[in-house]
Each structure stands twice: as structure tokens, then as C-alpha cells.
Amino acid sequence: MKTFGFAGWSGSGKTTLIEQVLPHLTTKGLRVSLIKHTHHDFELDQPGKDSWRHRQAGAHEVLLAGGQRWALLHELRDQPSPSLTDLLARLSPCDLVLVEGFKREPIPKLEVHRPALGKAMLHPDDPDIVAIACDQWIDAPLPRLDLNRADEIAQFILDWIQT
Template sequence: MTDLNRVFGIIGRSGSGKTTLVEAMLPWFVERNIEVAVIKHSHHQLSFEPPHKDSARFRTAGAREVIVASPYQYALFHSLHGQDEPSLQQLVDRLGPVNLVLVEGYRQADIPRLEVHRPSRGIAPVYAENQGVVAVATDVTELTSCPLPLLDLNQPEHIAAFIARSVGLL
């Protein structure tokens, strides 16, 4: 089980660059032997294999869980079958031991988070409406009325270091 003190969220409006930022930060963590898990929330039906593949057929036939394993990786598919969506805590509890869990989405979870905000997209920031936002990663040098630290979105290694310091890894 991973310590909840090592869970850090990345939020922002759709298209702001959350996934791109997480992807760009991962090599920085890897270089420092910081093992990272990522949890991404989606509002869509998940599909990992075409319907005719074995694991999809098992799920369609009613299996609650299906694990597909190879010498290189494995994936666990869990069908909810009418159950409520699991909480972030429940998902974190399912992870193996890691140093840090980065969470994309789950805006209402009680975790520290960073907002990715690009004013050029003309979309209002969310930091004002979400408690727990501790910094804003942006592609501008100044945001009026933002009381939080601004991090340069074009320097993901600095953002990764900020996150590592925030959760006590540096």
C-alpha cells in the first residue's frame, strides 16, 4: 500500500496539457530512482483490446476480473457490474508499493494538487474553486490575482522537483 502523503494530483481543464506534463515528468523521476504510479480518471467506457480478443470475451461473458499477463507486463481489468465507481483511496490501495502516485483528475479528492493552466486557450482556471491546489503550472510568466506559486509549464523537470519536494521525496 502506498502512503497517501505520497499522492499528488494534476488537474486542469480538458486540453490544458495534463497528460503531456505527466508524461514529460516521468523520465525525471525515473532518473532519480523514484518509482511512480499514475492514476487517470476517465469519464468514458474503457476499452483496451478489440472485442474479439480473449480478455474482452471473458469480460463480456461476465468475469468480474480478468488479468492478462506476459513476461513484460500485466493488466487487471475489473468490471463494476453495477457497483459504485471506486474511490481514489480504493484505487491507491490496489497499487503495488511505489514512492509517488500522480493522479490526473479526481478534483474533489483531499490531496495536494497542481493545476495546469494555459490562458491562451481562453479557459478560466480552476484553482480558485478547488482547495488543495498548491501551485499552477502555466505557459505565461504572470497570472493576475493568482496567490499561488507559478511553475513554468515548459520546464517539466522543475515541476517534477516541486512535486518531489512537496511530498517529502527530496
């Protein structure tokens, strides 16, 4: 499976951009999956529900299955967080995996940058960043893409993974 990442500071618009790029990729016939890294604790399950109670009781994994989707909840307990490689191995086969976060992983990445945030650019310290999506013109040694043109960004990704 090919991977392509989106890296940027919090508030730069990574999630929104991915949300806009995905339809352009899927209409080209690609089966696309996504892995998102978060530094925050999160809860997919609802306290009090049977599956939540099973996890609280000590279940290592709980798989929820319904007519429209299924989800596997895996409790790390005292185990370290899995690597991107470990997570990729758990996905079903697809054409492309978009990765949000994991900005230090050695995969090709698009830096999502908004100068108004006042944060430093990531690409000078990350040789895996292959282009920059920005909401205004910046001077950079990499291809620059308009953050507001999801169609052009999707095409860049398609071209990149086909090389």
C-alpha cells in the same frame, strides 16, 4: 504512498506534462505509479480476443499476463465507480502516485492552466491546489511554474512530497 495530483480542464496539457515530468522523477530513483481518471468509456481489451470474450461472458475480473506486463480488468457492471482511496489500495507499493483527474479529491495538486482555452482557474475553489503550471504569466496567489519546464515542475513535486 505519497500522492500528488494534476488538475485542469481538458486540453490544458495534463497528460503531456505528466509524460515529461515522469522521467525526471524516476531518474531521481523514485518508483512512480499513476492513476488517471476519465469521464469517457474506455476499452483496454480488443473485441474478439479471449479475454474480451471472457468479460463479455460475465467474468467479474480478467487478469492478462505476459512476459513484459500484466493487467487486471475489473468490470464494474452496476457497481459505482471506485474512489481514489479504493484505487490507491489496489496499487503495488511505490514512492509516489501521480493522479491525473480526480480534481475534487483532497490531495495536493498542481493546476495545469492555459489562458488561451478561456476556462476559469480552478484554484480559487480548491484549497488543495498548491501551485499553478501555466504557459504564460498570470497573476495568482500560488507559486507559478512554467508549463514548459518539466524539470522545475518535477523538482517542485519532489520538494513538496518531502515536506
